[in-house]
Amino acid sequence: MHDPDAEDVAKAGRGDRDAAARLIARHSAKLLTVAGRMLSSRAEAEDAVQEVFLRLWTHAGRWRPGGAKFETWLYRVMLNQCYDRLRRRPTQPLEEAAEMADEAPLPGAGLDDGQVGREIARALETLPERQKAAILLCHFKECGNIEAAEIMGLSVEALESLLARGRRALRARLQHLKGFAGDGP
C-alpha cells in the first residue's frame, strides 16, 4: 500500500523543513475542521491541532512505513486529543442545558442561512462524541467506512452502527428545520 506521506514524514523527522511544510499544508486545514466540529471551539481546536503536529514531529523519526497509513495515525491522534479535551470540560448543569434548549427556534419559524447553519452546528454538538466523530470523519475527511473504522479503532460494523445512530439522532434534533435545503416537504 503506497502511503503518499511516508517519505515526507521521514524527511521531516530528519529536520527537512520543506517536508514539514508540505505535511502541514496537506493536513492542517482538514484536521482543524474536524477538530473544530468535535470541540465546538475554534481556539481549542487550534490548540489540539498544534499538539497533534508536535506529536508528529517527535514521532516522525521513528515512523516506519508499512504499518498503518500515516493519515490514519494522524487522525487517531487528533481524535484522542479531542476526546481528552471533551472529558476535561466541566459537565454542564441541568438548568443551563434546559436554558440552551429553549433558545431553539420554534418549528416553522423563518430562518436565514446563518441561523440554519448555527442550528445544525448546535445539533451536531449535542451528539455523543463517538457518533459525532464517525459522522465528521465520513463527511469532512471524506473517508470510507473502512478507513474511518480504522481511525476510530472499531470494526466496520460498529462504525456503521454509530453512523446510523448518529444520523438518526441528528435528524431528530433538526426536525424543526424540516424543509431546509431541499429536504422533502
Place this chain on the structure above:
Amino acid sequence: MTDESSDRIFAERALKRLPAEIPPLGFEAALLSAYDAWNERRPQGRWAAFRAGLNQFSESIWPGAPAWAPASAFAVALLLGAGLGVTLPSILADEQPAFSLEQPSAFTLSAADAAQEDM
C-alpha cells in the same frame, strides 16, 4: 428508500449547510514555527546520528522493542559464546585419549637415553 438511507441523505445535506471553517491567517506559519522550535531542540550531530542508526538497526532486528532489549540479547549471546569458546577447548582437551592416530603423542628423547640407544 430505507430510513437509514434517508437519514444519511438528510445528514449529508445538513452538514453541507454548515458554515465553512477557514483556517485563521498565519495558522500554518504558527505550525511551521513550532516545527522550527522542535528542530532546534532536536539532538543533532554525530552522536544523534549514531543513536538514530543504532535505533534503526535494533528496530530491524526487534521491531517495537526498546533499544536495550536487543542490545542485552546481543551482549548475553556474546558472553555465552566467549564463555564457551574459552572453557570448551580445555574440557575437550582433558577428555582426549593419551594416544590417537590423528595426533601422535609428542615425546623427546633425553640426551642420556639417546646415548644408551647408540651403545
